[in-house]
Amino acid sequence: MEKKTRYDLIIPAAIFLILTVLVPIAGAVIESDLPIPEILAKNVQFTGYTSKLSDEGFGLDEFISTMTAPDKTSVTITYAGPGERQAVITAEMTGDVVTKISMKKEEEPVWPLLLVLLIIIIGLIAGYYLYTRYHHLTPAVPIEVPDVRKSPEEEAEEILILAEKAREEGDLKTAYALAGRALRVFISLTYGCGTEETNMEIIHLYKNTGEKTDTVSNILQTCSLVEFAKKEGDTDEFSAIVSVIRGLI
16 A cells, blocks of 8 residues: 655645635635625614615615635625716625725716807897897887866966866965966966966067067066955956956956
């Protein structure tokens, strides 16, 4: 019987050591069909990452578990999200303890927002160009403003009504003053520009029309005398003056 040497015993032992220890340590094993380790699934930080990814529409895409030492494992989990974006969670575990965990996520591209902003800017520029080029071609629609101005006759009549009211209240001084004012307003608005106020200005303006000024002059003088207490007023005389003024207007 052949005697076994020391080398015959060492070689099988070395092969056994390589197959049972060194090969598992050196090789990375993809375990996409295996569930996520329970120790990792219960990790608070890991569940926070997965919850956030789920809310953003990410789903599990690939699970890779790599043994880096007999009691150490490195885990890489890839998630696929909207717009072909990816998120990757990496974790390291020693025995039953998660020693390190982190997440990297592709952010949403900003070019869609930039495109919308560019379209808005182009639209504003085009709108401004078209407005400045063509707005003058559209004829403006005239706005009709009703003429609310009163005629000289209406102005004078309103003042005469106030004069008659003062006469009825026994205030002849005010009644004569208003009657004279009614005549001045009518002549100033009818034959002038509405700025003539004194008796002399009114008589001169009326004279330029070719009319006789005697009646107008007498009425204005009488009304002024009573207004400034240089003459007593009379109700009959006042009524006659009002009647003549209404005849003139």
